[in-house]
Amino acid sequence: MAENGFHDYKCPNCGGPLAFRGDLNKMVCEYCDSQFDMSEFSQDTQVKEEVTDWQQSATQQMDGTGMKEYVCNTCAAVLVAEETTGATECPYCGNPLVIKDTFEGINLPDGIIPFAVDKAKAQEALQNFYKGKKLIPDSFIDKNRIDNINGLYVPFWLFDCDTDGDCFYRATKEREYDKGNEVWKEIQDYAVTRSAKMRFEKVPADGSKEMKDAYMDSLEPFDYSKITDYNPAYMSGYVANKYDEDANAVKERVDGRIRSTAKQKIRDTVKGYSSVNATAENINIRDGRVRYCMLPVWMLSTQWNGQVYSFAMNGQSGKVVGDLPIDSGKSTKLFITSALITAVIAALILYFILGGDAITFIAAIVIGVIGGWISLSSAKAAMVAAEKTQADHFLVDNSFALSRQEDRYTGTRHEFVRKRESNNK
Numbered sequence: 001m002a003e004n005g006f007h008d009y010k011c012p013n014c015g016g017p018l019a020f021r022g023d024l025n026k027m028v029c030e031y032c033d034s035q036f037d038m039s040e041f042s043q044d045t046q047v048k049e050e051v052t053d054w055q056q057s058a059t060q061q062m063d064g065t066g067m068k069e070y071v072c073n074t075c076a077a078v079l080v081a082e083e084t085t086g087a088t089e090c091p092y093c094g095n096p097l098v099i100k101d102t103f104e105g106i107n108l109p110d111g112i113i114p115f116a117v118d119k120a121k122a123q124e125a126l127q128n129f130y131k132g133k134k135l136i137p138d139s140f141i142d143k144n145r146i147d148n149i150n151g152l153y154v155p156f157w158l159f160d161c162d163t164d165g166d167c168f169y170r171a172t173k174e175r176e177y178d179k180g181n182e183v184w185k186e187i188q189d190y191a192v193t194r195s196a197k198m199r200f201e202k203v204p205a206d207g208s209k210e211m212k213d214a215y216m217d218s219l220e221p222f223d224y225s226k227i228t229d230y231n232p233a234y235m236s237g238y239v240a241n242k243y244d245e246d247a248n249a250v251k252e253r254v255d256g257r258i259r260s261t262a263k264q265k266i267r268d269t270v271k272g273y274s275s276v277n278a279t280a281e282n283i284n285i286r287d288g289r290v291r292y293c294m295l296p297v298w299m300l301s302t303q304w305n306g307q308v309y310s311f312a313m314n315g316q317s318g319k320v321v322g323d324l325p326i327d328s329g330k331s332t333k334l335f336i337t338s339a340l341i342t343a344v345i346a347a348l349i350l351y352f353i354l355g356g357d358a359i360t361f362i363a364a365i366v367i368g369v370i371g372g373w374i375s376l377s378s379a380k381a382a383m384v385a386a387e388k389t390q391a392d393h394f395l396v397d398n399s400f401a402l403s404r405q406e407d408r409y410t411g412t413r414h415e416f417v418r419k420r421e422s423n424n425k
Contacts, residue, residue: 007044007098007232017095019237022115022296022315027233041233046108072097087153087232087240098232102242110291111227112153114234115315119149122298122313129311129320134334134379137304137327144304151315153235153294154216155207155243158224159200159254161288166195167266168280171273171407176417183417188409190273194266195404199396200258205250207243207292213253215312217388218321222295222314230294240294247290257391259283264390265400312385324383331376338375343368 009018009027016031020038027036072090086102089095103109117125123146130141169192176185202224206216228234262283270276296315301308304325311322347364 007100007236009041009096009098009233009236017236019096020114020234021118021237023118023121025114025116027236030237038231038233041231044233045229045231046103047229082241084242084244085240086242087235087238089237089239096237098235098240100232102240103230103232107242107292109155109230109294112230112234112294113222113224113226113296113316114228115151115238115296116226117296117298117313117315117318119151119298121318122149122151122300122315125313125318125320126300126302126311129322130324133324133382135326135330135383136324137330140304140325144302144309146300146302147308148299148301150299151238152297152299153238153240154211154297155241156204156216156293156295157207157243157247157250157254158202158204158291158293159247159251159258159288160202160290161200161258161285163198163200163258163262164195164284164286165198165262165266166193166280166282166404167263167278168193169267169270169276169278171270171276173272174274178420181420183420185415185417187413187415189411189413191406191408191410192270192273192276193404193406193408194269194402196262196266196269196400196402198262198265198401199399200261200391200394201396202291203254203258203391203394204295205254207245207247207250208241209244210241211297212312212385214385214387215310215321216297218385219297219312219314219319220388221393222316226316227293235294238296243292247292253387254391255285257388258285260389261391261395264392265395269402269405321385323385326380326383331380334379335372335376337372339368339372341368342371342375346371 011029346367
């Protein structure tokens with residue numbers, strides 16, 4: 001049986017549908033342009049009392065069909081929607097609809113960040129995103145048109161935790177010295193131990209299978225100080241879905257980012273050595289807490305050469321991410337140009353240091369090729385979105401503290417390096 005389970009926001013002046021405008025932070029009538037402060041809809045605000053423990057994330061299973069029927073309050077049409085659908089619009093009359101029971105009970109979000117960027121700004125931001133991309137085909141900019149643009153509230157899990165780390169390293173201090181006509185190296189070995197504590201807050205992972213993790217990661221950071229209590233009025237005029245990946249499903253990704261950052265922060269405290277190699281890195285994550293929040297994302301798509309290209313924009317900051325096509329001709333030109341410039345500079349420097357022999361020439365070519373490859377790789381990296389492997393942005397300020405710092409000398413050894421060239425011919 002079809003349900004009439006919508007939050008249906010109507011203009012009190014003309015009866016037209018109201019939609020949230022993030023750039024104004026107001027509800028706006030789509031017919032008469034009347035504006036209403038969000039305080040007028042405060043009665044719909046819902047506060048979730050409990051913060052979910054990291055290991056005990058709430059989950060909910062769909063029924064056999066995974067679909068529900070609803071009746072539009074405006075035109076009485078019957079709508080069929082997936083059980084995860086939280087906000088949409090009627091395909092018959094265009095009325096914005098927020099489904100009540102999608103975000104109730106255990107599925108009630110802990111908070112929401114409202115949209116702050118409107119559709120026009122999103123379109124403008126996409127055009128600006130193309131600028132400065134060295135490898136983008138000229139025709140892509142000239143001929144592509146935005147086919148579709150949708151504002152979505154994407155479900156995210158935000159993780160908090162305390163972290164303890166015990167890391168062990170082998171480190172060396174090295175110096176070269178002369179021994180007759182030979183060069184030797186003195187190597188002092190050290191066993192280095194570091195233990196530290198730190199705290200991470202609001203490390204994000206999206207809870208939607210439809211969203212590319214690389215896109216959602218690349219949209220970071222959001223300003224979490226702007227999180228407000230959940231109010232369905234913020235979703236009016238947008239699309240929203242409940243999570244279909246619970247916190248346990250994404251926990252491994254978050255754990256990996258936290259551990260990687262913790263290891264790096266501890267490693268950064270080992271200084272003054274010629275070499276440092278980790279022998280063991282034990283990172284313990286404890287007192288984990290997780291919040292379920294809805295974050296604003298504009299999704300845009302465009303077509304070029306018969307292929308669809310999708311982009312995502314942070315609906316709060318305006319940051320745009322996406323995968324762009326790469327012009328092979330521009331790639332080749334960039335590599336050759338960078339390699340030549342690097343090789344010439346390297347050749348001039350090496351000439352004054354080593355002289356102008358064949359070794360100098362070969363070394364300059366090798367350095368040029370490496371320089372060209374680095375330049376091309378950097379340009380290609382700017383053309384694609386990538387999943388995040390670190391969580392340093394979410395490390396709480398001044399939370400890092402060393403609890404153990406030990407550098408123990410274990411011995412000295414000597415190694416032959418090379419024979420010194422004789423000046424006599």
